[in-house]
Amino acid sequence: MMQLQAPQSVVMIRPHHFRSNPETQADNAFQRASIGDVAGAARAEFDGVVAALRDHGVTVHDFDDTGAETPDSVFPNNWFSTHAGGHVAVYPMYAANRRRERRWDVIDLLKTRYRVQDVIDYSGLEQDGLALEGTGAMVLDHIGRVAYVARSHRADPVLLERFCTHFNFEPIVFDAADAEGRPVYHTNVLMAVGTGIALVGLEMISDPARRAMVQERLEETGRDVIVLSAHQINEFAGNAIELSGRQGPVLAISARAMAALTPEQIKRIEAQVRILPLSIPTIETAGGSVRCMIAGLHLARRNERDLT
Structure with a gap:
């Protein structure tokens, strides 16, 4: 059964030329420069994540990276998203070398295995200097039909309005910023919205009225809103995703992020979902964590007879 907020199937891209991306370093405060050849370590971490997800009953469609000039390819959630009813969006990216991450073979697989009605491709708007980096720039509440967005270079307001109208x-x-006043580059490092819980770095939302509004809208849907500190956000505790496993929902989160949570926060999370900590220290040097690695599929599967 397909869960509205917690997909059972995901797409992931195995990195072969992973390294820190100089084109994104300027506005990604979470990024650290790579030391030496880290591609092998990143690939091993990736394979560990895929194995753990499959062990819990999550369907993983894994693709190998095909280009040497796509250091951030392990983060596919930025260039496409999927939506109930058979809808797919393809997004324009801010950094030039991230635009090469788009894979039409991925979209072809979706059309083959799942019921896809239409693909809305916004990527041509890169020529106009516009970017909207998918479920990195937007944290989508599929239940409450809200797109939470921290203002940044990665989320053009005109394109956001167009996406929200279409979908x-x-x-x-x-506006959201860290202790040094730097804007949060992607909303999905600030917050994660599951079915019954939400993890949110509320103190980093600058305007008190907007902060209260975000909390209120999440609570309206009956979610337990777990407030994360700026330190916990910096440890990627907001960059998690709820998935539907064989024995119920799991929260995929990095081991580093898990270590930053308090016992009381863990207890509240575990009242709703099983926590699945995943060790990806090398991949996290690129400025993203577990959520960024996973493109959830909110699509209905085709019947077996349709595939033959």
């Missing part, structure tokens, strides 16, 4: 989301936009 029936209400945009809630806010």
Whole structure:
């Protein structure tokens, strides 16, 4: 059964030329420069994540990276998203070398294995200097139909309005910054929205009225809102994703992020989902964590007879 907020199937891209990306370093404060050849370590971490997800009953469609000039290819959630009813969006990217990550063979697999009605391709708007980096720039509440967005270079307001009109989301936009006043580059490092819980770095939302609004809208849907500190956000505790496993929902989160949570927060999370900590220290040097690695599939599977 397909869960509205917690997909049972995902797409992931195995990195072969992983390294820190100089084109994204300027506005990604979470990124650290790579020391030496880290591609092999990143690939091993990736394979460990895939194995752990499959062990828990999550379907993983894994693709190998095909280009040497795509250091961030392990983060596919930025260039496409999928939506109930058979809808797919393809997004324009901010950094030039990230635009090469788009894979039409991935979209072809979706059309073959799942019921896809249409693909709306916004990527041509890169020529106009516009970017909207998928479920990195937007944290989507598929239940409440809200798109939470931290203002950044990666989320053009005009394109956001267009996406929300096409896909029936209400945009809630806010400014968010770290202790040094640097804007949060992607909303999905700040917050994660599951079925019954939400992890949110509320103190990093600058305007008190917007902060209260975000909390109120999440609580309206009956979620337990777990407030994360700026330190926990820096440890990637907001960069998690709920998935539907064989024995119920799991929260995929990095081991580093898990270590930053308090016992009380863990207890509240475990009241709703099983926590699945995943060790990806090398991949996290690129400025993203577990959520960034996973493109959830909110699509209905085709019947077996349709595939023959």
